[in-house]
Amino acid sequence: MNSMDRKQIAQGVNFSAVSDNRFKTMKISATVLVPLSKDTASAYALLTQVMTRSCEEYPDFTALSRKLSSLYGASLSGGVRKIGESLALTFSVSGLDDRYALTNESISEELSRILCSVIFKPLLQGEAFNSEEVEQERRQLIELAEGEINDKRAYANNRLLELMCGDEPYGIRRYGTVEAIKGVTAAELYSTWRTMLNRAHFEIFFIGDSSADTARAVFTEEFAKIDRNLFTLSTDIVRSADNVREYEDRMEVAQAKLLLGFRTGCGGADEGVTAMRLMCAILGGSAHSKFFINVREKQSLCYYCVSRYQRAKGLMIVESGVEFDNIEKTKQAVLAEVDAIRRGEVTEDEINFAKLSVANDFVSICDTVSGIGEWYISQLSDGRLLSVEEAIAEFNAVTKEQIVEAANKLTLDTVYVLRGE
Amino acid sequence: MQIKEVVSQKLNEKYYEIEHPTGLRVFVWPKEGYNSTYAVFGTPFGSIYNHFTAQGKEIKVPDGIAHFLEHKLFECEEGDAFTLYASTGANANAYTSFDKTCYLFSCTDNFSRCLEILLGFVTNPYFTKETVQKEQGIIGQEIRMYDDSPDWRVMFNMLRGMYKVHPVRIDIAGTVESIAQITPEDLYACYNSYYNLHNMALTIVGKVDVNEVAEICDRELKPCAEVDVQSHFPTDPYEVSEHYVEDKLPVAVPIFNLGFKGDASRRLSEQEIAYTDILLFLLASSTSPMYRELMDTGLINASFSYEQFEGPGYNSIFFGGESKDPKAVEAVIKKYIKKLRAEGISPEDFETARRATYGDALSSLNSVDTTANLTEDFFFSGRKLFDYFDAIAGATVQDVESRLKDILDTDNTTLSVVVGE
Numbered sequence: 001m002n003s004m005d006r007k008q009i010a011q012g013v014n015f016s017a018v019s020d021n022r023f024k025t026m027k028i029s030a031t032v033l034v035p036l037s038k039d040t041a042s043a044y045a046l047l048t049q050v051m052t053r054s055c056e057e058y059p060d061f062t063a064l065s066r067k068l069s070s071l072y073g074a075s076l077s078g079g080v081r082k083i084g085e086s087l088a089l090t091f092s093v094s095g096l097d098d099r100y101a102l103t104n105e106s107i108s109e110e111l112s113r114i115l116c117s118v119i120f121k122p123l124l125q126g127e128a129f130n131s132e133e134v135e136q137e138r139r140q141l142i143e144l145a146e147g148e149i150n151d152k153r154a155y156a157n158n159r160l161l162e163l164m165c166g167d168e169p170y171g172i173r174r175y176g177t178v179e180a181i182k183g184v185t186a187a188e189l190y191s192t193w194r195t196m197l198n199r200a201h202f203e204i205f206f207i208g209d210s211s212a213d214t215a216r217a218v219f220t221e222e223f224a225k226i227d228r229n230l231f232t233l234s235t236d237i238v239r240s241a242d243n244v245r246e247y248e249d250r251m252e253v254a255q256a257k258l259l260l261g262f263r264t265g266c267g268g269a270d271e272g273v274t275a276m277r278l279m280c281a282i283l284g285g286s287a288h289s290k291f292f293i294n295v296r297e298k299q300s301l302c303y304y305c306v307s308r309y310q311r312a313k314g315l316m317i318v319e320s321g322v323e324f325d326n327i328e329k330t331k332q333a334v335l336a337e338v339d340a341i342r343r344g345e346v347t348e349d350e351i352n353f354a355k356l357s358v359a360n361d362f363v364s365i366c367d368t369v370s371g372i373g374e375w376y377i378s379q380l381s382d383g384r385l386l387s388v389e390e391a392i393a394e395f396n397a398v399t400k401e402q403i404v405e406a407a408n409k410l411t412l413d414t415v416y417v418l419r420g421e
Numbered sequence: 422m423q424i425k426e427v428v429s430q431k432l433n434e435k436y437y438e439i440e441h442p443t444g445l446r447v448f449v450w451p452k453e454g455y456n457s458t459y460a461v462f463g464t465p466f467g468s469i470y471n472h473f474t475a476q477g478k479e480i481k482v483p484d485g486i487a488h489f490l491e492h493k494l495f496e497c498e499e500g501d502a503f504t505l506y507a508s509t510g511a512n513a514n515a516y517t518s519f520d521k522t523c524y525l526f527s528c529t530d531n532f533s534r535c536l537e538i539l540l541g542f543v544t545n546p547y548f549t550k551e552t553v554q555k556e557q558g559i560i561g562q563e564i565r566m567y568d569d570s571p572d573w574r575v576m577f578n579m580l581r582g583m584y585k586v587h588p589v590r591i592d593i594a595g596t597v598e599s600i601a602q603i604t605p606e607d608l609y610a611c612y613n614s615y616y617n618l619h620n621m622a623l624t625i626v627g628k629v630d631v632n633e634v635a636e637i638c639d640r641e642l643k644p645c646a647e648v649d650v651q652s653h654f655p656t657d658p659y660e661v662s663e664h665y666v667e668d669k670l671p672v673a674v675p676i677f678n679l680g681f682k683g684d685a686s687r688r689l690s691e692q693e694i695a696y697t698d699i700l701l702f703l704l705a706s707s708t709s710p711m712y713r714e715l716m717d718t719g720l721i722n723a724s725f726s727y728e729q730f731e732g733p734g735y736n737s738i739f740f741g742g743e744s745k746d747p748k749a750v751e752a753v754i755k756k757y758i759k760k761l762r763a764e765g766i767s768p769e770d771f772e773t774a775r776r777a778t779y780g781d782a783l784s785s786l787n788s789v790d791t792t793a794n795l796t797e798d799f800f801f802s803g804r805k806l807f808d809y810f811d812a813i814a815g816a817t818v819q820d821v822e823s824r825l826k827d828i829l830d831t832d833n834t835t836l837s838v839v840v841g842e
Binding site: 023099139151152251304321322368 | 671713783
């Protein structure tokens with residue numbers, strides 16, 4: 001990967017170009033950050049859907065799809081996710097690199113133009129979005145939100161966060177609620193869109209072999225027309241849990257989902273985040289982690305038992321799928337591994353293997369077009385941007401003492417179980 | 422040893438094909454500028470191979486044994502392969518499908534050590550009663566996890582509705598009951614029949630040198646005798662077994678799979694696969710009138726998808742998604758198939774579909790893992806990957822219209838639905 005050329009093109013708008021000739025495709029994405037709030041989450045989620053369905057130039061999704069398909073199956077996509085207590089809206093286009101077109105045409109310039117149209121020139125009816133388009137996407141977003149129940153693992157994760165962070169913005173789902181989705185009007189979407197253009201933070205990435213100059217110029221020109229008054233984005237990191245809360249839901253399922261939510265005491269730009277990430281990898285980040293070896297292989301309790309560090313919010317989530325009769329036993333087995341690290345029972349091999357595994361993951365990420373953008377976007381909450389090499393060097397500098405210290409910062413906040421009768 | 426260079430000027434791609442003296446087929450696909458290497462070592466032995474004659478002896482094995490064998494092969498006399506990989510940083514895994522089992526790793530460093538480990542454990546089975554028993558708990562939980570997945574259930578219910586006797590109707594992992602019958606002797610019988618270098622293939626993509634691979638294979642692989650194995654698949658009738666099947670699970674919107682059963686008397690050519698891909702894009706992509714009608718009437722959402730599904734003794738086309746009225750979706754899909762047959766394909770629609778299919782296929786060569794798995798797939802199916810790309814680029818309206826005559830028989834379908842409780 002070549003170095004990144006990152007420029008601020010307007011207040012709170014960064015345009016990063018990564019020139020890379022290894023791939024068949026190129027990609028331009030805009031990640032748009034707004035505060036996560038229960039009053040606006042559903043409107044932003046619906047807005048993202050409506051904006052990627054059509055625009056003024058291609059006023060229905062068949063016209064837009066046909067245009068994209070004629071550009072060798074290019075794609076336009078939109079989505080929302082949480083990064084700490086910000087909601088991140090993503091608008092992206094990707095398609096074949098100009099070199100692989102069967103005829104002479106600049107796919108990348110066409111795609112830059114389409115992405116700009118989608119963001120700056122949506123299909124409007126006065127000061128409202130087109131109502132038919134909104135109704136189509138509203139139905140689909142409701143089905144998407146309700147459909148979360150289909151994937152029991154994802155559903156259990158959402159329930160845990162909702163219960164654990166019920167008094168914090170982080171407990172809000174990325175689509176908000178079905179009730180709120182039903183209530184958003186086409187006029188409200190228009191004002192949400194205007195607010196987004198005026199106040200959101202934009203991170204735009206251009207990754208590919210073609211020149212980013214046209215895309216950068218078009219975005220710069222569009223933002224010059226807009227008065228910018230940036231949102232303040234922040235995430236509250238709860239330092240520790242006072243007591244353990246336990247919740248259980250019952251549903252017709254064959255396997256129980258067991259989730260443990262810990263407060264890690266550090267996140268965002270805090271010192272100690274790297275040690276916490278490494279500690280979490282040693283616990284349950286690979287096929288030689290403590291959970292894999294002791295909970296899965298030695299005790300045959302489960303097929304998966306993993307830990308994830310949500311560093312933007314300072315949480316560690318442990319999850320597993322088990323027999324109903326083994327819920328308590330698995331919970332104790334997980335806690336025993338956490339206690340082992342707290343007591344300093346972690347070997348040099350375990351530490352080195354985790355470091356190697358993390359380095360392997362980091363280097364691999366940048367062998368894909370999407371991975372390159374993700375590498376930087378995943379760091380937006382860190383308050384700084386590191387290269388892969390810099391990040392690996394930081395991990396390699398972590399000591400055993402720092403790992404043990406990280407484990408001792410963990411406090412169990414919430415235990416969630418989804419099980420059958 | 423013969424090293425053959427296979428080049429596609431159009432795709433700007435090149436790989437090496439080696440017929441190793443041990444009988445193993447090796448594909449080495451260097452990708453310039455990549456920092457990671459992905460290796461996959463596969464055998465054409467998947468869940469459908471439950472009845473065979475090896476060296477004159479007829480053998481029947483319990484359902485799910487190919488997948489069970491995949492898990493157990495990681496076990497070595499001196500520990501397990503994951504532990505060996507740990508010191509390399511590599512990410513190792515394996516998967517079992519209907520018609521093959523593949524062992525893989527992705528690394529950014531220590532490549533030669535990783536390849537030694539891979540070749541070593543796959544060619545040295547070690548099964549005991551104790552280790553077999555231990556695995557039953559772990560795989561049991563994997564099966565339970567799939568039991569709760571509506572997408573998985575709706576597909577297997579459909580396959581059971583379509584296929585009366587062919588083992589493609591059996592769950593890949595088997596059932597908790599069937600895997601309880603597996604013995605070390607069964608595992609050795611399968612291993613000795615199908616894990617023979619003469620019918621296996623190794624593919625390595627990314628940062629890799631062909632001579633280094635050849636040298637490691639020379640050092641690590643021992644010559645082995647060819648084994649005479651006949652796999653027995655009962656011939657399924659052309660007609661589906663059931664036209665409609667329904668199941669209940671906790672889902673928000675009903676989930677459906679609609680399968681069109683086709684002639685499976687021989688494997689398809691590269692051209693037939695390519696023309697079918699173009700045809701499916703024409704018929705069902707987001708650019709199509711059919712998709713438009715289904716969306717406008719609220720019958721589908723963005724989860725709608727389609728695919729060809731073909732292997733030894735089975736050949737069909739699936740449509741799937743979420744819908745409040747799957748029977749109405751079935752009617753609309755069939756209506757548009759008949760319409761396309763009656764009215765023919767317009768040159769403009771064809772050109773859009775050809776370009777989009779080409780772009781999609783080409784972009785799959787971006788990633789080392791997709792490239793490697795495609796290479797294995799095509800080899801085991803007796804097809805050539807570059808011929809498939811050429812077939813898309815060279816397709817004509819007549820080719821695709823003629824394909825439409827042979828497939829998508831609207832009288833030979835199974836609709837599988839999972840409804841909420």
